Amino acid sequence: MQQKHLTPQRKAASSNPCICATLRKATRTLTLLYDGYLRPAGLRVTQYSLLKNVLAREPVSVNHLAQATVTDRTTLTRNLRVLQEGGLIQIREGQDRRAREVMVSPRGRQALAKADPRWERAQAHVLAHLGEKHWKVLEAELRAMIALGRRR
Numbered sequence: 001m002q003q004k005h006l007t008p009q010r011k012a013a014s015s016n017p018c019i020c021a022t023l024r025k026a027t028r029t030l031t032l033l034y035d036g037y038l039r040p041a042g043l044r045v046t047q048y049s050l051l052k053n054v055l056a057r058e059p060v061s062v063n064h065l066a067q068a069t070v071t072d073r074t075t076l077t078r079n080l081r082v083l084q085e086g087g088l089i090q091i092r093e094g095q096d097r098r099a100r101e102v103m104v105s106p107r108g109r110q111a112l113a114k115a116d117p118r119w120e121r122a123q124a125h126v127l128a129h130l131g132e133k134h135w136k137v138l139e140a141e142l143r144a145m146i147a148l149g150r151r152r
Contacts, residue, residue, distance in 0.1 A: 023145075030126065037122035041115035045122075047088070048115050050079055051108055054089060059101040061094055070146065083108070 034045035043051070053069055054060055060068075066076045080102060083089040088108035094101040104112070127135055 033126070034119070034122045037118045037125070038115050041111065041118050043111055043115045045119075046079065047083060048112070048119060050083065051088060051104055051112055054102050055104045055109075055112065058103045059092075059094075060103075061099045061101055062091075063099065065102060070149070 031045055034048075038045055038048055041048075050069065053065060057064065057068065062073065062076065062080070065071075066073050069076065071079075080089065080091065084091055086107075087105055088111055090103050090105050091100050092103070093099075130138070
């Protein structure tokens with residue numbers, strides 16, 4: 001087997017795990033955990049989060065929602081379509097006919113009411129394992145990463 005000769009710079013780079021890959025792995029793991037808690041309410045954590053974002057801003061334009069959730073329009077539109085087909089949101093024409101506004105439907109509000117205590121249990125589970133102090137440090141670091149992405 002041929003041995004690769006790495007320069008000191010390449011050795012240093014290869015010994016550090018990819019930040020993005022590590023974060024994606026962590027988010028996939030947490031997504032599965034939260035999905036398990038929310039499953040009895042009939043929502044996935046991505047749907048729950050999107051519904052909560054709409055509820056906090058409604059009526060909200062698709063463009064504003066994309067910015068607020070740091071989601072590209074194509075992905076957001078696909079996710080909104082699933083919620084709309086499930087009767088959880090309503091999408092209507094905005095004041096500007098080119099814009100669309102999103103609102104949580106009565107059925108969506110019921111789904112959130114059922115999911116909220118389950119989300120709180122998932123949140124408590126994660127906080128119990130991380131510790132409140134550790135979470136606050138991690139949250140600040142994650143917000144710094146989010147801001148880094150917005151500065152591009």
